[in-house]
Structures are given as structure tokens and as C-alpha cells.
Amino acid sequence: MKTMVALGEILIELNSLSPGPLRHVTYFEKHIAGSEANYCVAFTLLGNRCVFVGRVGDDEFGRNAIEWLRGKGVDVGRVKLDPNPTGIFFIQRNYPVPDKSISIYYRKGSAGSRLSPGDLDDDLLREADVVHSTGITLAISETAREAVFEAFERAKVTSFDTNIRLKLWSPEEARETIMNLLRREPLKFLITDTDDSKVLVGESNPDEAYRLLSPYAELVVMKQGPKGATVYYEGEKYFSPGYTVKVEDVVGAGDALGGTFLSLVLSGFPPKKALDYAIASSTLNVTMRGDQEPLPTLQELDEFLREMNKVPGVR
Amino acid sequence: MKTMVALGEILIELNSLSPGPLRHVTYFEKHIAGSEANYCVAFTLLGNRCVFVGRVGDDEFGRNAIEWLRGKGVDVGRVKLDPNPTGIFFIQRNYPVPDKSISIYYRKGSAGSRLSPGDLDDDLLREADVVHSTGITLAISETAREAVFEAFERAKVTSFDTNIRLKLWSPEEARETIMNLLRREPLKFLITDTDDSKVLVGESNPDEAYRLLSPYAELVVMKQGPKGATVYYEGEKYFSPGYTVKVEDVVGAGDALGGTFLSLVLSGFPPKKALDYAIASSTLNVTMRGDQEPLPTLQELDEFLREMNKVPGVR
Amino acid sequence: MKTMVALGEILIELNSLSPGPLRHVTYFEKHIAGSEANYCVAFTLLGNRCVFVGRVGDDEFGRNAIEWLRGKGVDVGRVKLDPNPTGIFFIQRNYPVPDKSISIYYRKGSAGSRLSPGDLDDDLLREADVVHSTGITLAISETAREAVFEAFERAKVTSFDTNIRLKLWSPEEARETIMNLLRREPLKFLITDTDDSKVLVGESNPDEAYRLLSPYAELVVMKQGPKGATVYYEGEKYFSPGYTVKVEDVVGAGDALGGTFLSLVLSGFPPKKALDYAIASSTLNVTMRGDQEPLPTLQELDEFLREMNKVPGVR
């Protein structure tokens, strides 16, 4: 069993019960989310262990987040309660673009944004099989950013998902900060997509983007949306195509892909096989609301792949 | 800012919460609808002004309709309260034909059907940039029909959506009455579709239908269902194709198309560009229940077109 | 009007209100189901008469089942109340395989499983135009199995749907028992699919499977999932292709196909035409939850076929 340490923010997701503009949505459905928390649950369900480092509010939503993640098997022993409120966000689905979602954040000054270097534990970082964070944590506050930089400095093995959210910072800030991190701490795993690579290195062509990002990581996963994803490592390149399904909500699908990939690769699966599973996990993720509820076990992923790759059969 | 005067009936829509035969639907969701009201809201949200001329019941549903439309920015100062009840209709979705809806009306003798020439205001009609009505208003009562004929006679600029509903009258009545209107009052804008043109001039081929209808209008929009729509004007012809999306309820999509088109053309957009936007609005409309909730702003339409015409991207 | 006698179990279906793993489903929607009950309702709605022979619990769910089927026109005069509880099952939808469902049964020792030869009525069986049962009834208990064998022995005309459920028995048991039945009582109608034929005769190719099964039935319907179905009879073979629709829940679709086919063939429709209708009924069935709510009347099937086979029209 491998251990991942994830630094980030757990959020309360308020997903629209019906599609369309938020102004006409009456009911919202609560879920637990946050990119690094999503990674953690995906990672844990596939047989490994994740320690979450971060803060939630000392309030109902904070307690809710801790109970949920603990239930899922995540190690929440290092999640701190903070006097600031737990961050939340709303999701507007399928409007004004079908099969796309929009996030509206109430996370400024949130408990999660108060993550700071003081929250780190040296032993934990040193012993972890991987230390993971994302561009979101870099963007939410100065102290959170410092925490990621410091953690990556101390870690043996690092993983980073670029996850650029333009509601949290400008493309310039995103580029400067992330490239600064990459230059200082070459990664073991870089997970990104063709929108983010456009921001970071001016390229949205996967191969070209990889070429420019390759100095900074041993292995790069390049997500390409519904089309699929490509993994580059040790001179190899493997593209795993996406599946066509009914889209309910795409939020969290990238984290499902990344968390599944990391967990399986750390468990010893070859990156190609791990990416096929990761695409399967990400596909299931878009077919329902909630970022973590659709996350599968290995047995469920196997069943997905077996059935989806059969010739069209009988029901 | 341009002003449209719309004559028609505001209805309470009771949409099935689940697809299937009405006999097995337990929950109904209330919306405000009515073809001309839909036009009004689409028109208003795109930056123009609409004055609705019609009647609602002096009851909860009537007050509901007025509050909703006023909220949306529609000028409801001329909507009269009538002792008869506000008309309602139920929608059966996706049964027995997938992606089609069936309307069941309780509008006989409704407040809305009591619209009459006495409800018209000469100044308003004369000063309007366009006076609009539909085949539905011609069908609901004698007095409503007279009101439309009289209004069109007095108006400077007219727009008409054929909107033939065979639950309200026979094909023969529809043909005779509508062709009578067209002959007497050549229109600036005729909005129709290939089912209606079959009834009116015996043709469901768009070009052939246009040829037969062209004497009666300066500009004709020919809706062709999910395939798209064609606009014919000043010797030009432009086809804007539809988008493939998950269909929740098609009711109101034609009005979204027509109202969006009219508002943008009156604002000075070229008809071709206006039709592209109209197709976008109509596409969004079929992806959710409610006729008016999915109606977009110009900024939302721009986002739709930008994203939907991108090469398949990353999520 | 023809009479079918159906032997089997009526179940309470608890369908997930949202897709995804059962562990995260909070709301369940109750429906009446059970393969032979589904057949009965399909059969009845198309103008014939069905007598259901079986047992339900002397409890709320049992009474619920009886009231529902009686409402639908099924003759429930021979349904016995049993001290054991009414069987139930849960449906997990679209997980871990999109557009597939998983059934979780609580039917061991259920009232329905206590069907026994003593519940049969000789006159009824002799006078019936067809006596029908399924592989499920063979699997639920010894006594139910005996009841089917005895009923088929006494019946003039028999129909059997293989319906192999691997949660109820092993492939070996299924093969042995079903083939034993087929050998002893050659059928008029055999309804099966390419998964079941693989279990029974080791063949999932429709034509090959038919060749091996043909000694046991005058007419064979071979279901091929979303692809469609083939009917073989009197040296003829006819394939009716499926329709592409949004899948909500596939449970019950096979029964809709079989029940529709049987009812129409007994009413005198040629098997080819009956199969086209049966495919239509089965298509509607997958677009909504509930096995029996989507079952159509002949008029609804006609409307389906008329509209679905039109060239893409206007909305």
C-alpha cells in the first residue's frame, strides 16, 4: 500500500439539480469536492492510502467534509479546523454550452485558503510515496502557495496537476507561478491538459506541449477532454481514447483521471494500462453529479472495460 | 431599443417531471409559457422592449404570469385581468415518440381567449417597431382572431409565426384563416416551418414552400426542426444547421428561434447572423424544461457559438 | 380476444432515482415488476387478456402489486396471498457500465417463490390460447419449477422466455433445466437472446443459435440487445433493427419486446409486423424507469413507427 500526501482545499459543492442558468435553478444538491480531495478519494478507493493536509471551517460544512472523507478511507487526522468558513461553490450545468459546467466560487478567505507552511509535517512528507498538489492550491492564497512550494521541496516524489482556474487568477499569474514551481522542483508526475499547456507554454497541440514541458517531469499525462488523454514517459507515448456518453456534469472528471492514474501507477500498473483505467474512471465521472460518488473500485473499472470493449451485445 | 407589441395568450405550463405517458406521471412542474409570451421574453432579454397585449385570469395563475413576465422585463401594463380562468396546458414528454412532446390544453374559454379588438391601443400599435402574433391566437377564439386582424391592419410593421396547432383547429380552418391574413396584410416577417407550410401551401420542401409563400412577406424564416432553419430575404437564402443535443422538451424551441431572430434583426444584426444566434437559442431551449428559463442573453449566445464551433477541446 | 396464462413472480422494483453506485443512491422509486407480470401488462394493453398465476405476500407490497395489475386490466383472480413476504429488488443504473443496469434481489423465500403445482387450474390451462413462463420462474424454487413443468404439460400452446439470471442459478443449472423443459415440451414460441443461447447451446451468433434451438419451438425470437431482434418461423427469418435512444433503464425491455410480440401474433398480426412493434415497445421501455409504465397501446406504437420512420422533420 502506497501513501500519497495531498495538499489542498476541500470544498462544499452545490450542484444544480437541473440544467440551465443559475438564476432559474431552485434546488441545489450538496457534495464534497475540491480537486485534491477528489484525487485522494480516487487514490484510496484503488487500494492505497491518502493523507489530506489542509483546513476546513469549524462549522457544519467542515465537519461534513471530514466525516465524508473519513468514511471513504482518507486519512483526515491532519485536517485542521479553522475559524474561517469552509469554502463552497455552485455549479451551473449545460448552460450556455451543452455538456459544459461553470463553477461559481465562495472561497475567498475560506478556511481552506489558510493552509500554510506551518501545517506541514516533515516526517509525513519525507515518508510519503508521493506528495501531490494542484494549480488551484497555488492560486487560493499566498500561504497556501508557500505551503506547496515548501512541501515539494521536502518531498521525495512529487505530483502536480496544473488545474488552471481562470476565476482564481490571471493567465499571467498562473504561468509565472506554475513554471516557477516546475523549474525549482522537477516533478515525477505532471498532469495537465491542452488548455493549461496553452497558458503555460503557448501550445495546445499535445505533442508540442509535451516537448516544451518534458524538462520538468519524468512522466506527463496530457488530458484532451472528451477525446481522451496521452501519457508520455521514458520515451514512450500512449494515447487512450475517450468514450461517448451522456454528460451530466464534467466537474471532477479530470481529478478522477489523475487520481486513478496515480494510484494505479504507484501500485505498479504500467502507465498505459493505468491510463486506460483512468479514462474509464473519468468517463463514469461525467455521467453523474458529484465529483467523488462516481469514483470506482478496480473491480468496477474492470467491468467497465470488459463491457465497453465488447462488440455490441444483447441486453 | 426597439419595441415589439405581441398579441396572444399567456399560459401556465404544467410540464411532466418525468418522461412517459401522462397517465403515469405523478409530478408536474409549473412554468409560464404561451407562444407570444415566449417571443416577448426572448425579445426582451436581447436588449429590446416588448409590450404584451392579452388577458390572464384574475386568479393566482394570472398574477403568477404577470409577476414572472414583469420580472423578465416585459411591459405588462396592458395585460388585462379577466374573470375567466387563466389557460393551462400539460406536456407529455418523449412518449410515444422519443424527443417529441405532446401538449394537452385546458384553454377553452380561458381568459386569454377573450382577447378582443377592444383591448387594442392605436397609439401603441402605430408606434411599435413591430407588431407580432401567431396562428395560435387566430385559433383560440373569434374575438382574438379579430383582434389580430385589426392590429395587423393598423400596424406599420408586422411579424407572424404560423404556429399551427391541430388540437385547436382543423388544417382547413388554419389554412383559410392564415392565408386570409397573409393576403390582406403582407408581412415584414413570416416565421413558419415545413409542417405548417405543408398545411398552408401544400409543400414541405423548404425552397418550394418559400416560393409559394414569398408573395406574402419580405423575409421568411423556414424552421426545419432539428435539421436547422433557412432564412429567405432580398433574394438571399441562408441555411443555419442545428446542433445535436440531448432533448428534454422541444416545446418553446420554435418561439425561442423566432423571438431571438426578430430581436436581433430589429437591433440591426444581419439576418444570417441573427439566424445563427436563433438556432443557438433554440438548441439551448430543447435541453431543458420550461419555455422561457432557457432563453439567453447575447453574451450567453456568444459563448455558445464560440464553444460549439471550437474543434473538440479539453474539459 | 385471446387469453394468456402467465406463471411467475410479481416483484416490487426499487429503482435508483439517480444513476451510479447503490452505495451513493439516496432515493428509490417503487414500481411493480417481474418478468411474467411485465409480459401480462404488455399483452393486456394490446387488447388481449392475461390471467396471472402466482403468489404475493399478504402485506402492503402484495396488495400494491394486485391493485396495480388489476388496474392495468390483468386478471388477478388467481393470485394467492402467501404468508411469506413479497419479493423485491433494487436497480443500480448506468454503473459501472453506462446504459446497463444491475439488479439486486431480496427474493429468497419470497411469496412468489412459493408458487407450486397446487396453484394450477386444469380448466384454465386447457382453455388458454397460450401458457407462458420464463427461466426466472424455473430458477426461483423447486416448487415453482415443478409448477412450470406441469403447466406446460397440460397446456395446448406454450411460450417460454429463457431469461437466464445468473444471480439466481449457475449457467450449468440453467442449461440443464431449460433444455430439459424444451426437450419434454416442444414450444410454440421461444423467446431468447444471444447471451442466453450462448449458455444453452454454446452459440451467440443468432443464426447458429437458432439452428441449434429450432427443434424445440415452432417460432423463435432471438433478441440482440440494442441492435434489434430476429424472428425465425416457418422457414422465414426477419431482422428488425433497434433505434438509438437515450437509455434510462434497460430492465424490462426484453419483456416489453416479448409481451408485445406475443399479444400481436396471437391477435393475428404477421410475425414480422409484430416484431417491428415489439422493437418499438422495447425501445420506449429503455427510455424511462419502470418496467410497465412505458408499455404502449397499439395506437401509441403506430404513432412511434410513423414518426420514427419519417425523414427528419420539423418540430
Added chain:
Amino acid sequence: MKTMVALGEILIELNSLSPGPLRHVTYFEKHIAGSEANYCVAFTLLGNRCVFVGRVGDDEFGRNAIEWLRGKGVDVGRVKLDPNPTGIFFIQRNYPVPDKSISIYYRKGSAGSRLSPGDLDDDLLREADVVHSTGITLAISETAREAVFEAFERAKVTSFDTNIRLKLWSPEEARETIMNLLRREPLKFLITDTDDSKVLVGESNPDEAYRLLSPYAELVVMKQGPKGATVYYEGEKYFSPGYTVKVEDVVGAGDALGGTFLSLVLSGFPPKKALDYAIASSTLNVTMRGDQEPLPTLQELDEFLREMNKVPGVR
């Protein structure tokens, strides 16, 4: 087993899912209702037989009503399908008066209102143990009124619930018509309440009202709202007090009381005992939405009385 013939209208009830003014209610829940249909189901569930005489639309709602009542065991063999639509009504709950409901009808010209003397069957009326109707059926149309007068003339034993609905007629019309009926056809059973007696004979005091109404009926049930009800017969008087419960919707409670009372008295229960049961049935009726869903069996009524009359116990 006794037979009741009930003349009246089956309605589709659209009950507000949440309390408050209809203008702010978004979801409506469909139920089957109509005073005489409510009587029928109450009557049937207690072990007798009811034949409903009336009309529903040849539409989804009409079929829905027939299937529901048939499921409940009501004899619907004489319910006619009519080209006019099935009547519907909406319920506004707890507003503007807590624990009261308001009905909004769409039943003018409904199928049900087209009941006419031609729908009557002499044999049926003559052989019935009781023929029942209400003031509502007198109010909905001329022909329906005539049907009731004629039926009562031909019947051996009659029962009438005054059920005055001031949205359907004026107090004067109600008084004149009902008193006319009472004078011409002295009843076996008169069911009324203190509001209706105020309209009919100017008295809302139960005893005084009874004195004035006593010439017209052998037995009078005087409903007194939440306070309870009194039965007067053969010189006896018995008051059965109501129970204090949470009120969800009072619509249908009076019919529950009347139908329960009639069924039990005809089964041979003494009127006092029957009234205690009737109050119990009516009490259950106000605690949930739907007029017919709360109707109990005798066993359930016994359990209610046993538990509610216990000294406060343990849970």
C-alpha cells in the same frame, strides 16, 4: 356484500407539493379524486361493492382515473369515455388560512359534467342497496342534475351528501335545488355539515339544523369539522369527537367520513360504531395529501382506534 351505485364526477387532483399561495407553488402532485369517487373507494375498501356511474375524458387523465379505480376494486364497467376532457382541480394548501385548503377547478364543460339521464341503467338502480350522489353533481350541469333526480326517483334506497361548493353555484341555487331534491325524494341517509345546513335551512347549530332537516331523511350525519360529527337516527343522537392531528390537506376528509360510515352501516354496524370508524377515517385523511390514498381497511381502522384510545404509551 352490499352494492352502492354512485353518480358523479371523477376528477384529477393536482395538489400543491408545498403549502402556500398557488402563485409560488412549482410542483403539483397528481391524485384521483372527486367526491363520489372518494365515497366509492372508501366504500369498497371496507368490503362492499361500488358501481360508479359517470364519464371521464377519452384521454390520458380519463384512462388514469379508470385504471386507478379499477385497481381499488371499484366497478368501472359503466364509466363512459366522453370526447370532452377529464375535469381537473388544483389545491392550494394552508394559505391564507392555516389547516384549510382551497380548490381551483378546471371542470367547466368537462367529461364528467356531461353525465345525463341516458347514462342510467334501471336494473342497476333498482337492485342497488343504496344509490348515492352529492350536491356537487347537482351543481356541475343541467344534465347531471337531471340524472341525479331521475336516479333517486328510481332507486330503492338513497344517500346524499350536500357537499355545497360555492365556486360552482350560488347559495340560493344550492338551497333551491337541494331542498327540491330532498322534498321530492326522502332519503335514507343524509350526510351534511354545519356550513351546508346554514345554507340550506339557515342553521349552523347541529341540533337545530337536524330538527329542520329531519323530515327529509331517516338518518342524518352532521359533520362538525375538526370537532367531530353527530349522527341522528331513530330518535337517537350520538356525537363522536374528532382527534387533534397535524393537518396536511383537508380535501376529501368529509368523503372519507361519509363513505366509511355508509359502508359500515350497510354492512350491519350500528350507526354509533360506524361513526367512530368514520371519524377515524376522516382523521387519517387530513394527515396526508390525496383523497383516496389514506382510505383504510377495517383492520387499519381497528388499529387506529385501539392505539389512539390507549393511555399515552411508550414508543
Added chain:
Amino acid sequence: MKTMVALGEILIELNSLSPGPLRHVTYFEKHIAGSEANYCVAFTLLGNRCVFVGRVGDDEFGRNAIEWLRGKGVDVGRVKLDPNPTGIFFIQRNYPVPDKSISIYYRKGSAGSRLSPGDLDDDLLREADVVHSTGITLAISETAREAVFEAFERAKVTSFDTNIRLKLWSPEEARETIMNLLRREPLKFLITDTDDSKVLVGESNPDEAYRLLSPYAELVVMKQGPKGATVYYEGEKYFSPGYTVKVEDVVGAGDALGGTFLSLVLSGFPPKKALDYAIASSTLNVTMRGDQEPLPTLQELDEFLREMNKVPGVR
């Protein structure tokens, strides 16, 4: 028709669909709220005019708030769009104290808190029949506080509801600020309750509290929770008792009381009569979720009083 100018914050309310701790609530229902907005709608529905002065976010929730209030007839012409987000709050109902609610705010730095003196319009303030605000607006920001002080200085007639929210400021801050306002600008109308008077003048006995507050206002309404409320004016004192009803959510009930009272008193009703109506409005308010949906018209209030003061009647 009288005009009120209200200064304050419009909030998005996310009410728990089910009672209990927020950590276990899955669905939230969106409403428009905010104390001064509630006052506005209550005031408007009773026949007067309210101009709202404040800010909402230039976002979906802000647009939603404006459309809703405009629909209700509130003059929103002076509501500014602000780059900061629209404030929101969650309601936890009936936990841990039955019949009480808890509000959890996300309004720090909200658009509404950016109300400032620059948003005021001298003419509007001078011509208003009353200028109204609450302790909440004093608490949300420095600039909002200044806006209230300045507006009250310029106004002819002022009204103030103390509305102390201890989640927004300390008792000391609340006392100092509010007493400062009262001392500088003696009010025409002071609306308060016995919890707030305890904070302000150390007294929760209504009469004693009034004695200490009387120098600061011509008329004082002292709310006493479910027990009722007392109005003191021109040497008179009148207590109007509350009604016992099922409590769904008490949030907004005080505003319903205040807004109803103000509107009717300004319309010329005697304060005693106005208070009776205000208690009625406040009673209806606690029986359903949403602060503004339960607000009644005068006709509805009359019906409430007529029915609730009747001797227990018949249903």
C-alpha cells in the same frame, strides 16, 4: 400610494429542504431574502411602493434577485450591480432547537455590503414617505453604516428595525451603533423585539423596554416571538397575541410583521388594526419556507383573520 425607500442588502437564501443539522442536509432550496427586501415586498403587496437602494453582484444570483423583486412590483431602478458577489446564506431548520432556525452567512465582502453614501439620491430620500433600514445594514460594513446614517439625516420620516444579528457583530458594537443612531435621529417608527431590547437597554420586559426606548421614537412595535407583539404610540398600548401554528421556518417572520405594519399604517390603518394584520402576516410566514413567498395581500389577510377568529367550524 405611499413610497418607502429601503436601504439594505438583498441575499440569496439557501434553505434546507429537510430539517436537521446542515451536515446531513443534501438539498437546498433557493429563495430571495434580506431583511429590507422582505420589508419591501410586504410593503408593496399591500398597495404601496418601495424603492430599494442597495447592490447585488453582477452575476446570476444578482440578476435573479432583481428579476424577482421587479416581478413583485418593487422599484429596483436604483439597485446597482457590483463586481463583488451577491451575498448568500444557508438556513438550518429545527435543529438543535425545534421550531428555531440558524442562519449561516457567506456575505463578508458581498456586493450588498458595499452600499455606500454615494448610492443615495437626495430627491428620493426627501420625497419618500418613509426611509427604512435595519440593524443588519449597520452591521455589514462601514460604508453601509454610513449610508444609513446619512440617509436618516436627510429623510423626513424614518423607520428602523433593530434586527440584531450576533453573527455579524458583538452585543457591544450593536448597542453602541444603534443607540448612536437613535440618539441622533429620533425615529417615527421603531420596530424591535425583547431580545434586541435586552441588548440595547438591558430590558426584555416589553413595557420596561418600551419605557427606555420611548425617547427615540414616536411609535414602537415590540415583537415578542410566538406570543405576539405590542405597539406603543401616543400614550396607547396594544397587545396582539400570536397564533399557534406548525412552524416550518421562522426566518423572515419579523420582517413580515414589520413590513405589513408599516405599509398599513402609512395607508391610514390605525396602528392596532395594522398590528393585528401584521401578526397574521407573520404567522403565515412561519408556516412555510421562503421569506417573501408567504407575504399576503390585504384580501388574504382579511380571510385569515375572518377564519382564524371564527369558532371552530366545519371543514
Added chain:
Amino acid sequence: MKTMVALGEILIELNSLSPGPLRHVTYFEKHIAGSEANYCVAFTLLGNRCVFVGRVGDDEFGRNAIEWLRGKGVDVGRVKLDPNPTGIFFIQRNYPVPDKSISIYYRKGSAGSRLSPGDLDDDLLREADVVHSTGITLAISETAREAVFEAFERAKVTSFDTNIRLKLWSPEEARETIMNLLRREPLKFLITDTDDSKVLVGESNPDEAYRLLSPYAELVVMKQGPKGATVYYEGEKYFSPGYTVKVEDVVGAGDALGGTFLSLVLSGFPPKKALDYAIASSTLNVTMRGDQEPLPTLQELDEFLREMNKVPGVR
């Protein structure tokens, strides 16, 4: 922190979303329940530790139960996965007796019923501060009964809730088995109610029942339903009265009372104070669905008591 070991069955609760007979309930809401699991969560939330000993199915419902309890802080390390299915039950609420619920079990042969002596761990039992079980576990199977007897034999301190469920065994069996347990293993804590004492010792008067049961336990809690409860210990007797609240579902209220009482007494609270808290917890429990969601923290209980014992205040 004290440790409780609880032996029993975790069940999936399917609670009716609406009140009334199960035959008319369409939606069911899933919760985690089971008397001993309820005790565990109540115990844990008040600051102690509970180890659950029992079995769940190796299925979705079993995993669901484990994740939920782990989230709540219960030690589930000794919960075994069993090939048999997880037990479930349905709740019918408020019918046919208002404010009462009826449970319908599908737990025969469930995973939980397969608890057996082999599942016990000597060290755990010896070191526990209390070992707890209930009459339900005695009733579900032979092996479960043996497990309880053996565990009680080995434990230092025992607690037992009689919890007689007459759907699981006869009064005679219940009496014989439970009295047998009490005689062999005198308890530290006996929690019972006046219905159960009637079965066990023929007495429903609390004091009389206590007299007869006192030989078997050092401390007895006698629940008296909505009236309250009495604790008897060391010659003392203390009655804590219940509160009048709106009842949603009483299932689980007794466990809330018992679990709260045990946890606080073990933490050192005097039994009288602990009983006041226990009554508060039990009161909250009946106001919402779900057995475990309403369970409070100590801070929430304090708030309840503070507010509920205030003189009626202001809202």
C-alpha cells in the same frame, strides 16, 4: 474516553418519503440504522469510542454501512463482510396511527443475522468499559443469540436494551430468552420501556416494573414514550419528562435515548443529568427521518436544553 463494544446488526433503512400506507408510497429514502449501530453513533458523537461487532453483506449496502459508520467515527475494524445480503427494512409512517411508525423487515438470513460467537475477541471484550447489545440481536438468529450470551459472560460491564420486536419473535420467546440472559448475567445497565416490561414481567407501571426487574441490573432506564423516562439507581428515582414536538418518525428515538444516556454516564455525568440529555436527544430524533442523522453533540444538547427551558421568548 470510554470504549463500548456493541454487538448487533447494521441495517439499511428505507424510510417512506411521505406518510401513509406503504402501498401508496412511491419514494423511499435510504438511511443507515440498526439499534446497536444507532447506540454506537450516539455514543461516539458524545466523545467516547464504540467498536461495532457484527456483519454486513459483501455488497453495495454493506460497504455503504461501513463507510457511513466510519465517517461518524465508529470503529468498524471488526465488522465482517459476509456472503449473505445486508438486512434492510422499510418504514411506514403515521399510518394507520398518527405519530407511530411500522417497520417491515427483509432481514431473514441476512449477513447481520450470521453474527456468531466466533466473531468475538476476548481482549476487546475484557478491556471494554461496557459491552452492549439488545433484544433484537437475541431474536435474529441462534448464532447471534449465542454470541450475545457469550460476550456478556466474558465482559466486565454490560448494558442491555430489551427492544422487543414482535415481528421477530413471540412474546413468550422474548420473555424466556431475555429473562434467561438477565438471570445469568446481572447487568450494569438495563434499558427498557413499559411495553417491554409488560412482556417480561407482566407490568407496565414503571415503578412496579422496576421493582420486578431490579434484581437484574444496577441501573434501570424505563422509557415511557412521549411522556418521558425514569432512571432508577442506588435507591434513587428520577423522572425526566418528554417534550411536545411534531413527530416525523419515532424509529430510532429509543436508541438515541439509550446511547446518549450510556455515553454521558460513562463520561461521568450523574444519571439524572444524563437522562435529561437523553430525553433531549430522543426528542430531536422524532422530529426528522433517519435514526442517526439527528444524533447531537454535547454542545447541541446544551443549546436544546437552554432554549427549550427558557420562558417562551421572541423569535
